[in-house]
Amino acid sequence: MNMHSTKQTDIQIDHILKHNQLSVTDSRKKILELFLQSNGALAHGDIEKKTGEKFDRVTVYRTLQVFMEKGIIHTIPTADNAVRYALCKDECTEGHHHDNHVHFVCNACGNTICLEEVHVPEVKLPKGFQPTEVQMIVSGICKECH
């Protein structure tokens, strides 16, 4: 039963990598799998822990870097100097991201969650400021911890 449930994910993982012209390697598969399984965003450290001794730290760095470049994941800035990463929706491409959604950081469980359905509201800037991207990070208590 475990074999069946993973199979569907495996196909998905394979597709994401090939679609982005990346060779399908163990580390990339495993890290993508982690993102797909996780309901929240992951910090570099989280991935290192979850992969254990499986891969070198350097490989994790480089994999995240490549995923970023390809638009497979996006970053979520945090106040604790530990940027989180989360999967992008399909529409995201190398240059152009479509993730103008709000992020929630739970102060209880520490989870960082993409609120895909909550759009970042517009904001009027003073004369001369030309915005290209807007990040909105809400912290508090998440649904689970409430």
Place this chain on the structure above:
Amino acid sequence: MNMHSTKQTDIQIDHILKHNQLSVTDSRKKILELFLQSNGALAHGDIEKKTGEKFDRVTVYRTLQVFMEKGIIHTIPTADNAVRYALCKDECTEGHHHDNHVHFVCNACGNTICLEEVHVPEVKLPKGFQPTEVQMIVSGICKECH
């Protein structure tokens, strides 16, 4: 003329420190001075560079930590793993911050600016999510670089 212009700032610096029950030391004075002079936010690294050999790295860490605890400065999360710090308005106290303003990060000059006059808009979260703080970071081209 330089001596006069600094005198006013010196009084201000002294007041901030005493008002927060902090002993008035060279490092604290110097770092506060940097914040007052700078029109943008400062990363830990910026401060280290600007103070040169004057203080130990550890002192800079501890000073920023104390300023944070006292509500003298606030953090601005960034995607580059280098949290920026900026002065709080007077109304901020140890526990309670009043800095619900938008921050702007310029992709040209790299400056991070507090847009004190631009308030963070309200946002409606899904059921169960209890917000306590909202951060909004806009990146693009700033007024100066435009």
Place this chain on the structure above:
DNA sequence: AAATTATTTGCAACAAAGTTGCAGAATATT
């Protein structure tokens, strides 16, 4: 203003996080 007390600093010694070049391994292509 000198002595006492309390606080802060710098140093040393670490730990953790991130970077780079390169040879060998794994993947993709022919």
Place this chain on the structure above:
DNA sequence: AATATTCTGCAACTTTGTTGCAAATAATTT
């Protein structure tokens, strides 16, 4: 199956952040 391409792990290194403690500095008391 052979070759070309890409990726990974290792080593060696730099940068960033942490902690304990003695000496230095600042605040308080006499």
